[in-house]
Amino acid sequence: MDALPVVLRRLLPEPGSVTAIEALEGLALADLASDHRPYVVLNMVATADGAATVAHRTASISNPADRQLFHELRMHVDAVLVGAGTVRTERYGRLVRDPAHRERRVARGLAPDPLAVVASRRLTLTPELPLLADPHSRVVVLTTSAADLDECAARVSYLRPAPGEELDLATMLARLRTEHGVRSVLCEGGPNLNTSLLPAGLVDELFLSIAPALAGSAGARSIVDQAPLAEPVGLELVWLLESQSQLFARYLLRP
């Protein structure tokens, strides 16, 4: 994380100044979980014209405030869910690297590290990925593959549908709740995984960081990739923050 806390301008609901820690204080996402699945928030970044990647990465459309909010959201959840494509491209490692931040999680009644949940139907992951090579990380892989990964330093377990059945994310989220005690999930994408989560009504909130840049549409990806959604998903604005012309919107998804 960038060393000094960035002060963001709060534009809505009431004007003011907040750090990432202050903006997210009191989030209490676990309290919002229903009986049958964890509460799920999605955190994504895109340019003003909707590109979710530039040259296949997000780094150039992020800024210090974005990185601080990204990491601070991890302070508030039982689990971080991410697609195999993002784990590979963004070289995911231990989710909370700073011991002081792990202590803050513990003080909040959470495990020091969030559970890392990786969706990979085909199990296209290799043990040398930094997350899997980290002995401190606990990883649950959602997969249809009957195989296990080769020996990993991380503690890895699997959630699989019954043989011959499709992987259903609603069922997987319910099992994360009952089998792993997960009450709150932060999904960090990517666009392909979002295509399954959003139409199934499995996302409760969207944290969207809007970069002050235009990337053009040729070859660009949006935060929800592939086929158009059968119906637009409605959003209700909760708050809006700003830093260096980057906007940070928190939306509730309308059922």
Ligand SMILES: NC(=O)c1ccc[n+]([C@@H]2O[C@H](COP(=O)([O-])OP(=O)(O)OC[C@H]3O[C@@H](n4cnc5c(N)ncnc54)[C@H](OP(=O)(O)O)[C@@H]3O)[C@@H](O)[C@H]2O)c1
């Ligand atoms: N703008 C942002 O905020 C943001 C956020 C994250 C990532 N990204 C960017 O997006 C790109 C990576 O995203 P991506 O869309 O290619 O990949 P992704 O969504 O991270 O991962 C896709 C993979 O996840 C697995 N998967 C997807 N849906 C699944 C389902 N319903 N059940 C089980 N497994 C499922 C499949 O893995 P298998 O193929 O192994 O079966 C699939 O190939 C990178 O360029 C990254 O930088 C941007």
